Amino acid sequence: MNNATNNPSSGAAAVAPPTQPGQPAPYKKVELKSDRPTWCPGCGDFTVLDLYFRLCERRQVTREKITSVSGIGCSSRFPYFVQAHGVHFIHGRAVAFATGLSLSRPDLHVFVFSGDGDAYSIGGNHLEHAARKNIHMTLVVMDNNVYGLTKKQTSPTSPIGFKSKTDPMGAMDTPTNPLKKLISAGATFVARTSHTNPQHVLQMMERAMDHRGFSVIECLSECVEFYPGAFDAANPRKGGQFTLIEEKKKDGTPEDAKRHDPSDEVAAYRLASLPFPGVFGVFYQVNQPAKNDKEKQLIDTARAATSNAPPLAVLQKTFDRMK
């Protein structure tokens, strides 16, 4: 499928329209640039950073409406390179941090930038629960199949046989399959892309941003220093295959029957089971209420029951019962 770019920006309450009275003039992505990235030349993360700038420019998300949150790792240096509010949190817990931020600040769109170690290893538990709770945020995992910041140790996505400093004889453990993990955990938007196809990365980012709930993009991002060539098989310029998922158009044509229905969990799981390089695009997407919205409903009901009384009156009433 190649038609993913044209989704209207529905549901993204956090995204301000380009110009409103009193709002600053439209800005260019160059204004979002901050510290010079400290990544190695050729690192795949540069692509993701540049596309994030393009996304913000295209959507004219004001810098007061986004927050970039990260954990620890090469990819997690991300927020320093973005001229907007950001947080460089502790290892593996960026999603947990973003959960609190997203629930308490409905006016923001929270982006989390993470890596395979941060998201799938030390932070694996948080990923699973943010997924099942459907916390509204966008998580971009820059997966390089290796620990880069600590200089070449085995990561949860390193393939069997990969020789690292912690597995000099070759990795022996079955790598995690993040897509299957996310689908089974109940994530409501799961996509896969690669830094070698910037246009596709941007498409996925836009669709993720428009998704209400927990959206995850697994983005292959090559580590040129410690695992060069890891993703050549998915890169047409290196003789590989970048196969796109063709999504159902629901046009009733016979060829449509063969296309992928992203709301079909079993089909998504089957696609996620394909051997590397597999396929790219949206594996799974369903509309389910985000926890943010369910909590809001709870609040609205509870506030209505108090006839929208101010805090003092509500607490006074509770205390009167305890006298």
Add this chain to the structure above:
Amino acid sequence: MSTTNASSSNEAVAPNAVPIKDAVIRIAGNSQDGIQTVGELLARLSGRTAQEVMSYMTIPATISGGPSIYQVRIGSDHVLSVGDVVDVLVAFYQHSYEGHISALRDGGVLIYDPDQVKPNLEDKRFTYVGVPMTTLTIEAIGGKGRDKGKNMFLLGLIARMFDLNLPKLETMLKDWGAKRDASTMEATMNAFHAGYGFDIGRMGQNFRFIPNEQRSGRPLMVMTGNQAMAYGLIAAGVRFGAAYPITPWSSIMEIMRAELPKYGGIFLQAEDEIAAVCAAIGASYGGRVAVTGTSGPGLALKTEAIGWAVMAEIPLVVIDVQRGGPSTGLPTKMEQSDLNIAVFGGHGDCPRIVVAPRNVEDAFYISIEAVKLARDYSCPVIILSDQAIGFRVEAFEVPDLKALVQEMPIDFTPRGADFKPYEDTPDGIPHHAPPGTPIANNNFPILSGLEHNEAGHPGEDPKFHVVMTAKRRRKLQKLAEKLPTPEVFGPAEGDVLLVSWGSAYGPTREAAEKSIAAGQPMSALCIRYLNPLPSGLGKIFSRFKHILVVENNDSGLYGYGQLAAILRACCCDARIRGINKTDGLSFKVTEILDAVRAQIS
């Protein structure tokens, strides 16, 4: 039970009632007997009739069933501890009698069920009152439900015995029964009235509490420490919390989960302790101080994230309702052994604020104060409560909510051209710019766990680390200067000064009062701010010969408990010693007095 000769207006009702100022009642049975309900209703009634009250209960370690007690101390004067000895013991079973008769004071009253208990009547120290509670309850209810309802029979019995306010008690029972079906309620009232009608005065003695003339007139309210803390946070404007269930913290999160939506807030049950603290930090970063809470094992898990909040200078409130440790320890027993992890826990030089409430009332006020401190100093604040404060019921004057309740609007004040998130100011206190804040110089803050410069940019230049480490320390030194010096109860100088923190306050203060009353002057002081410590302590200590720190933790490798060791380190005073114990129970007044005698002789 202290008796006096003062008279009371309702003498006609119980002409032979002995006027008393204080009574300790212990009900011993099994956990399914509903004795907790009786205890709580008694405690609540006492508060409503302007008596002070403190309760104590044991929960069996088993999931359901097992021996259990509820002890309630009711007093016309202030009640500082739950009472060393029991005036009235109610024993439902032989094991209740055998397990608790040693707590009954000489001259005390044993109320027992003769169908279940065979007391040693030869022991002439006690008054024995056999009341066939099981049989009479079944008769009163009409033979329907086994012995269910005997707790209500007992409540009636006690109400008559202590001449409690019957109309108020009946109202409370009706409130209590509002959620129950009509037949249960009818049985409850029948059992209660049967108990009330059973005039114990024929066999034992009736009593009447002397009204306290000195009361301010403000009505009292009754709640547990955990309730007080939850409502304190709500009053302070906290609208987001995240936690993971753990005894004895859980009831705070249960209350907040139910209450916060009424105020527009959210309480998140997180997947683990770490996620809970991280989500709370995320919400705090959003601009309103958020809370997480736990008990010891959870605090251990949260320390790394708390370190981030110290480094990034983000406000946060962390509650630790302490229990016995280390590891799973004693989940249902009190201890004060988390002071070290609260003050020092985590890696690196990591200054944070630590405070401890001294009773249930203080649990309410200290929560409000903790939120303010977190905000004013952009720093995590750990509140060290404990199982004893958390679970017991106390009466205290209704707080002036109008003066206390606050909202916490997010401060989106635009930051000017000279904005630096971590400016090295003389007081070292930063002012967090939450996401959404317009930043005029486009130098948006990236909050970081890496050491950073004033602009918040990371760097390994050691000079940043020197400046920023000093800055984070300095702001707490500024706070220490502003903290009030603790008041000394009793003589300002003398032989013995008892120092306490947290729930050791009550029995410590009562020990000093008793000693003074016995003609042996003794002073007491309670420290609420544990890190940083208030200034002026050394000066106070210098006026006493012996400084004894009373705390429920081990005397340690070198002979001092956790606070004692900190005080010795910061006051360089070798006269500071400890009175410690680790049996999972609050100090008894006599234990403290005995230990003082042993230490100073």
